Amino acid sequence: MSEVKKIATRDSYGNALAELGTEHDNVVVLDADLAAATKTGVFKKAHPDRFIDCGIAESNMIGVAAGLATTGKVPFASSFAMFAAGRAFEQVRNSVGYPHLNVKIGATHAGISVGEDGATHQCNEDIALMRTIPGMVVINPADDVEARAAVRAAYEHQGPVYLRFGRLAVPVINDRPDYKFELGKGVVLREGKDLTIIATGLPVSNCLEAAEKLAADGIDAKVINIHTIKPLDEELVVAAAKETGKVVTVEEHSVIGGLGSAVCDVLSEKAPTQVMKIGVNDTFGESGPALELLKKYGLDTDSIYEKIKAFAK
Template identity: 65%
Template structure:
């Protein structure tokens, strides 16, 4: 099985799909880190370095898209969704332009760079923009497919990638579709709805829960917006308790999106597992994740809470 950071899968996918699609890729002096360099080396004439100026880069991308081009603009999640939020909203979101935001180094797994670079707020920010698609792939296989889906989608897409190498958990022939969740393991007592690198942890947690005679379903929600409400409601009704898990603040991300969906149609207890209302800190990526309990053990704990709340 493959093990690589989803940023790596992103850079490779850009280079791969640029053969078939007329893509332009922008970066803000981070191509080495975002891995758009893989594309730049193969297609230098279609790579535009904007220097350390994300606000300008995002609006330049809008201008290129307004001229008919399919554009990827890349930087760290912090600077793309954070610093350039208002440019994303007004230059790209409002005119619904065909710009794909390739955000790498999302979440705590940035590791050593610490809190200033660990963006745990990007999903919350991006999903409030009307018409914005928000994708957070679970592994290298899905990251590649998400890039392809973004290219084929007409309109703005926010893609969230990580820095830390992660294991492939999905089969090579995995089907990815914007707006669709996938049941990776079925269960009846509780459903763990996970996104990004927490999907792999959720699968491990489900195995640990088997030992405790708790049958947990695991659902991969890589398409946070549009959200597969139908699937989520189905499991809300079937299991009567949900746990969401994400490498993102528990405020505004997948957990919030799931709560919004179920509270309006099929309410049940939902426990949100993710980064509590606090900043991250420096450390080796896996150590930081463990410190904040963003691992299988953390999920198991939340599942036990959720199950105890069932009527």
């Protein structure tokens, strides 16, 4: 069996930006002294006249991006998720969200898989923060194919968009002719009748593997990839819950305020269903190798499988 191709979605971000910049001369990329890490350096090399290094001043970078948006440019402001969503939250809210400007925020190095950078850089709260800003679209792609499509969709969307990317290379699972990316629409990756696994970002591929292990135990799990957390595909979520009766959400993010909370919000109102949330459980991360951290925090394939197996009984 051939080895599955793995690509970090931050690499996808940089490559997609460079391609987008070639096609559209109104694309401008800003970075906060992290171009090598966020991979916006790929855009810088291709389009140096439309790249702005704002230095280690993320809040100012968001303000500059807001100003550029008022002139008709489409700015992609880039930094680690901890800084783009955390440090610059006030500017994102007041300078981008409130006037509903056409700014795209490319946030890399999200979640505990940032690894050795440790707890201060492992942002597990960014989705929760960005969900609260009125009019903000929140996208968390699962692989290279989806990340590239998400960047293009963000460009085409009129209004603020938060894009979440990871540092760790993840399996390419959407490399198929029938794949279609549509804002606000989830993707059914596996049909099933016993329960529904709703996942986003990095753990999606692990959930597919876990579903195969569950099948060997006689548990038929439906797997849905939610790349757009806001607006959420409520119709798909409700239909799946009614069809299978139980729902599990999986995310490399706090179980507070992220995908799990969004799913519970809609189900409590439209289709009360038993839900188990798998994610980071109200704790900070720590320094360590990414794969070991994912295992310790219960986001590897085996941990997801064991938790869902117990929940399915």
